Amino acid sequence: MAIKLNNLIKTSLLSIFFTYVCCCPGLSKAQEESIESLSVDSQLRVAMLHLDLKYADIDHNLGLIESGVQQAAALGANWVLTPELALTGYRFDLKLGTDWIQLGPDESVKGIQKLAKENGVTVFLSHLERAHLEGAAPEGNYETKKSAKKALFNTLFVIGKNGEILGRHRKINTIPIAESWSTPGKKALSLDIDGINVGLLICADAWPEEHTQYLKEQGVDLIVSSASWAPGEYGPKDTWEKRSIETGIPFFVNNRTGFERGLDLTESKSVVSIDGSRVMSHSSITSKIVVFDWHQGSKKLSNQATFDLIHQNYFDGASSD
Numbered sequence: 001m002a003i004k005l006n007n008l009i010k011t012s013l014l015s016i017f018f019t020y021v022c023c024c025p026g027l028s029k030a031q032e033e034s035i036e037s038l039s040v041d042s043q044l045r046v047a048m049l050h051l052d053l054k055y056a057d058i059d060h061n062l063g064l065i066e067s068g069v070q071q072a073a074a075l076g077a078n079w080v081l082t083p084e085l086a087l088t089g090y091r092f093d094l095k096l097g098t099d100w101i102q103l104g105p106d107e108s109v110k111g112i113q114k115l116a117k118e119n120g121v122t123v124f125l126s127h128l129e130r131a132h133l134e135g136a137a138p139e140g141n142y143e144t145k146k147s148a149k150k151a152l153f154n155t156l157f158v159i160g161k162n163g164e165i166l167g168r169h170r171k172i173n174t175i176p177i178a179e180s181w182s183t184p185g186k187k188a189l190s191l192d193i194d195g196i197n198v199g200l201l202i203c204a205d206a207w208p209e210e211h212t213q214y215l216k217e218q219g220v221d222l223i224v225s226s227a228s229w230a231p232g233e234y235g236p237k238d239t240w241e242k243r244s245i246e247t248g249i250p251f252f253v254n255n256r257t258g259f260e261r262g263l264d265l266t267e268s269k270s271v272v273s274i275d276g277s278r279v280m281s282h283s284s285i286t287s288k289i290v291v292f293d294w295h296q297g298s299k300k301l302s303n304q305a306t307f308d309l310i311h312q313n314y315f316d317g318a319s320s321d
Contacts, residue, residue, distance in 0.1 A: 043297070044194065047072030048081045048290040049309065050270045050282055052258040056095040061087045062108050065125070066115060067312050068289055073119035075291050075307070078194065081124045083256035083270075084203045084228035085154065088128065091261055093181050098152055101130045105165065109157060117163030122193060124254070125157045126202065126226035128182070129168075151183035156200050156226050158193065167191040169200035173207060187211075190218040196296055199249070201225040206236070206251075212243040220249060221296060227255040230265045245276030250299055257284055272301055280304055287311070 049068040054060040065086060072080045085092065087108055105113070109127055116123045133151050154171035170185030188211045190199045199215035199222070206212065206225055215223060223243075229236045244251045251273040257266050270290060272280035279301055282290045287309040293302045 044079065044196070044294040045075070045077045046079045046081065046252065046292055046294055047075065047077035048252075048254045048270045048282070049083070049086070050254070050284060050288045050290055051083055051086060051256050051309070052285070052287045053083070053086065053089050053256055053260070054258075055089040055260045056092045057089075058087050058108065061089070062111070064287060064309065064311055065112065068287075068309050069112070069115050069119060069121060069123060071307070071310065072289055072291065073121050075289070077121055077291060079122045079124065081224060081252065081254035082126050082226060083254050084126045084226040085128065086126050086226070086256075089260050090228045090263075091178060094261070098181050101128055101152055103130045103132075103150065105129065105157070109159075109165075113159050113163045113165065116159045116161065120161050122161055122166075123157075123159040124200075124224055124226065125159055127155060127157060129153050129155050133183075152181050153185065154179060154182045154202060156202050158191065158198075158200070160193075166193065167200070169202065171202040171205060172211060173204040175204060188215050190215055190220045197221045199223040203227040203229050206239050206243050206253075209243065209246055212247050212249065216247040216249060222250045222252065222294075224252045225254070227253050227268075227270075228265070229255060230263055230268050240271055240273040241276045241278055244273040248275065250274045255283075257286070274299055274301075282306060 049065060051061070051064050051068070053064070065082060069080050084090065088096065106129070109125065112123055112125050130150055130152055154174065156169040158166045158168065160166045167189055169189040171182065172185045172188065174182045174184045188199055188201055188205065190197055197218070197220045199218065199220035201211060201223060202225060212223065240251045240253055253271045255268045255270045257268060259265065266285050267283050270282045271278050280292060282288065289307045289309050290304070291307065292304040295302065
């Protein structure tokens with residue numbers, strides 16, 4: 001499933017995208033003004049891909065992310081965020097099983113690495129991986145080397161502008177039954193990204209306060225979390241606001257939309273929470289790109305705008321959907 005993008009295809013996509021956002025009759029006046037007002041001198045521009053994922057359809061979802069990354073880059077984004085398990089959907093294991101999961105970054109992740117480098121953006125990609133347990137020998141192919149201990153992880157990859165994996169956070173608070181395939185991570189990850197000390201979490205990692213408190217002790221400036229968290233009895237409620245006021249650390253949460261096996265995620269919200277207040281909240285039925293400028297010094301958000309995600313597939317040079 002490697003992504004093959006030639007210059008002609010890439011140029012065509014950007015042309016289509018700018019024509020759409022500037023000329024489409026369905027675009028509101030406010031959105032048109034927002035496009036003009038997105039400043040180029042802000043410290044950081046963030047794009048959240050609030051995606052309508054197809055259950056257990058990796059090709060479709062990879063196409064969504066690919067399109068979203070390119071469109072976000074065209075809007076000047078520095079960082080592109082994705083929801084939890086953005087390539088497979090949440091309960092993928094019931095349909096796909098887990099035997100297919102490769103050791104280390106798979107071909108889908110490698111494709112996004114290439115795309116990040118081509119577009120000069122940092123991508124926070126939530127996916128899964130098979131990895132050696134700590135202390136196990138890393139050599140050999142996982143299919144043939146039976147002696148090495150390996151485990152499956154729900155992972156948030158941080159892919160830098162150079163296409164390299166800067167770090168990976170493995171979900172700690174894995175959900176019983178629903179995530180029985182996943183080995184819990186040991187602690188939350190923090191790393192320097194563009195001069196900002198960023199803490200990483202995945203969805204329910206934010207539920208107990210211990211992980212955000214740990215990140216506070218590491219001196220993080222903000223927390224980025226992927227999520228696949230529907231509202232309701234077991235929903236997030238004010239979890240992100242609580243964690244942000246307890247720590248004083250801003251919280252960026254990239255959630256998703258759509259339906260999965262009867263679960264309604266159409267009212268799930270991608271949010272930015274600062275000092276206990278939800279200063280940005282987005283939910284939609286269809287896939288959207290939520291763009292905003294982030295001023296780290298003042299911990300303020302500005303110039304928020306929302307755009308339709310134009311889905312184009314480029315696998316093996318083909319365009320579909």
